[in-house]
Amino acid sequence: MVSTLDRRKLVSLNLPDQISLQVTPEQFAQLAIANRDLRLERTATGVLIVNPPTGGETGKRNLNLAGQLSYWFEANDNLGEAFDSSTGFELPNGANRSPDASWVARERWESLTQEEREGFIPLCPDFVVELRSKTDSLKKLQEKMEEYVENGAKLGWLIDPQNKRVEIYRPGQAVEVLQNPDTLSGEEILPGFTLSLKRIFPV
Numbered sequence: 009m010v011s012t013l014d015r016r017k018l019v020s021l022n023l024p025d026q027i028s029l030q031v032t033p034e035q036f037a038q039l040a041i042a043n044r045d046l047r048l049e050r051t052a053t054g055v056l057i058v059n060p061p062t063g064g065e066t067g068k069r070n071l072n073l074a075g076q077l078s079y080w081f082e083a084n085d086n087l088g089e090a091f092d093s094s095t096g097f098e099l100p101n102g103a104n105r106s107p108d109a110s111w112v113a114r115e116r117w118e119s120l121t122q123e124e125r126e127g128f129i130p131l132c133p134d135f136v137v138e139l140r141s142k143t144d145s146l147k148k149l150q151e152k153m154e155e156y157v158e159n160g161a162k163l164g165w166l167i168d169p170q171n172k173r174v175e176i177y178r179p180g181q182a183v184e185v186l187q188n189p190d191t192l193s194g195e196e197i198l199p200g201f202t203l204s205l206k207r208i209f210p211v
Contacts, residue, residue, distance in 0.1 A: 030054040036104055037128070040096065047093065050104040052155075059106075065210075066141040069169060070108055072207045073139060077109050080194070080201040087199075088113045088134070096128040099159040104128055105152065107136040111198060132159035135197050139208070140168045153177045163197040172209045 031039065036050045047059035074092050081090040093108045110133035117125075124130050136156045138149050146168065153166050157177050164177035174192060176184040186192075188209070194201030 029056045031056050033098070033102070033104070040104075040128075047106055048104075049106055052099070052101040052103040054102075063141065065169075066139065069139055069208045073109050073137060073167075073203070076203055077111070077137075077201070080198065081111070084198075084200065086114065089117045091129075091133070097133060098128040098130045099132045099155070101155070101159055103155065103159075105156070107133065107156070108139045109137040111135040132156060132161050134160075134162045135194070136161050136164045138164075138166050140166065140170070142170065150175070163195060165192060165203075167205075167208060169209055174205075 031050060031054060033050070036048070036056065039056070040048050049057040049059065051057065070093060077090050081088075089112050091107075091110045091112070093106060095110065096104055096106050097110070098104055112129070112131065113134050116131060116134070120129070120131075133156070136153075138152060140146065140149055149166055153164050153175065154177070156164050157179050161177070162179060166175040166177070168174070172188040174186045174189055176186065176192075178184075190205060192203040192205065194203075
C-alpha cells in the first residue's frame, strides 16, 4: 500500500506485469494529478494500472476516432457530451477507467454537480470505445468491455486494428464480432453516427 504520496517523487511509474500496487480512491486521485503524462486506471479491487503513452500508429488511429466522434457531436450536442482518452470515469463498482473515446447522454451529464464534472466523472459512459494497440492484451480489454456493460454502458466497441476485427458489446446480448467491417453504426445510442474504419484499420 502507498502510505505517503510525495508529489516531487511521483514523476514516473514503472510497474512490471508481475507486480501489482493497490491504492485507495484518494491515493489514485493524487497519483493521477502528479503523473499527468501517464494514463492511469484503477480496478474495482484497487489495483493500479499504468498505461504508457501510445506509439505513433495507435496515436494516429486514436486521433481519427476522436475526430469522427467530435464531428458527429458538434452536430448533435443537444444529445450529450463526448470525451477523449484523457477523461477519467469512476464506475459504480469503484473502478477508475479512461476509455479511448466515450459519450454520456445529456440528461445524465446535467444531473452531475459542477464539482463532479470537474473531477473523475462518477458514472459509466453510455457509449465507450477501446482501441487495441500492439501491446494490449485482448483478454484484458474484453474484460474491461464487459465491466463497462455491467456498470451501465449501452453500447461498446472493442476495435482491434491488427486483426481488422471489431467486437460490439450491448447489455443483455451476446458479443457481436465483425471481421473487417468498413463502418460501425452508433445505432439508437448515437443516432446518425457512422464511424469509418478506413484510417483505423491498416491497409
